[in-house]
Amino acid sequence: MDSATAAVTIVSIVMAKGCGLLGLWLRLRWRAQQEQARQRCLAGVLGAAPVGGLLEFETAGTDGHRLRMRLRPAPGGRGGV
Known part of the structure; x- marks a missing residue:
């Protein structure tokens, strides 16, 4: 070579x-x-997010990368006002 x-x-x-x-x-x-x-x-x-609000959080596996969140106002609160 x-x-x-x-x-x-x-x-x-x-x-x-x-x-x-x-x-x-x-x-x-x-x-x-x-x-x-x-x-x-x-x-x-x-x-x-409102103070005292609740956060529901869900995630998925590595291939789907799904993320689901839900914010809710505080119980008995005025909904973020």
């Missing part, structure tokens, strides 16, 4: 590994942005 073939082989291997690593990094970055958006949403909802 001559030096040109060896260089092309080495560059190909390095580029393949680099592209794989770049793909994983982009996926991790996207996931982190999704989690930050979910955190902002939850913080906004909880900030708007």
Whole structure:
């Protein structure tokens, strides 16, 4: 094997590994942005909740990422006024 073939082989291997690593990094970055958006949403909802209100919270598995919340006014309260 001559030096040109060896260089092309080495560059190909390095580029393949680099592209794989770049793909994983982009996926991790996207996931982190999704989690930050979910955190902002939850913080906004909880900030708007009435004092003494009740929060019902439900979540699902990792593949569905379902989240269900229900805010109810405090028992005997005036409903967030």
